[in-house]
Amino acid sequence: MTFLKEHSFNWKRSQCEPADELVEASGRVCYMSFGDGRQSDKTNKEYVKHLIDQGHESVLEHINWTFIVSGVSRAFTHQLVRHRVGFAYSQLSQQYHDESEACFVVPPSIRCCPKTFSKWQESIENNLTLYKKLIYEVNNDELLCHSSKKERLRDLRSASRSVLPNATETKIVITANARALRHFFTMRGALEGDWEMREVSCELFQIVSKEAPAAFQDFIIKEMPNNSRKLVKL
Structure with missing residues (x-):
């Protein structure tokens, strides 16, 4: 040096x-x-x-990582972006992206119960059907015909996305430094009532702990009785 x-x-x-x-x-x-x-x-x-x-x-x-996270729900990202200091985010926009073919994230507690999952799935399908219907109907609204093509598209997707559930799958780019990640892991990694936070925490930890093992040496992944994982600070 x-x-x-x-x-x-x-x-x-x-x-x-x-x-x-x-x-x-x-x-x-x-x-x-x-x-x-x-x-x-x-x-x-x-x-x-x-x-x-x-x-x-x-x-x-001084050490930072950038991740592209996919397969997570918008319910998860609504909580994630509350972590501001040391984080930067860029998320898939529902105003500019057509969600007609959207996927949805099923919570394990719902998936493991056939009757509940069936009702959940029916509700999701109804919401997606309504989304597609609204896209068509709002697109044919005479009041919007005088808008520019760009703003008309923004308006119809903004209106239609209002019926999409928190389970809608999304993508997000995250940049965070080690100090911010340590705080995130401490606050979110072991939340027993939030499986998605725990799972994402474990996945991110597995990446950063390989590249900076000393910086994260006081964290460890533990198995839970329901076969999920949590990230614990020692």
């Missing part, structure tokens, strides 16, 4: 992933703790754990 050479520092580096090394380097810059007489014998994992234990988590904001 040019910075180290310019300051004549000899950084005793331990073997670790690049993301975790960036966290360590950021922490060491705060104290200029590089080289002989300034640096402890802690490994990267131990050093990052010490930063986390001390609440010095701002250094975790």
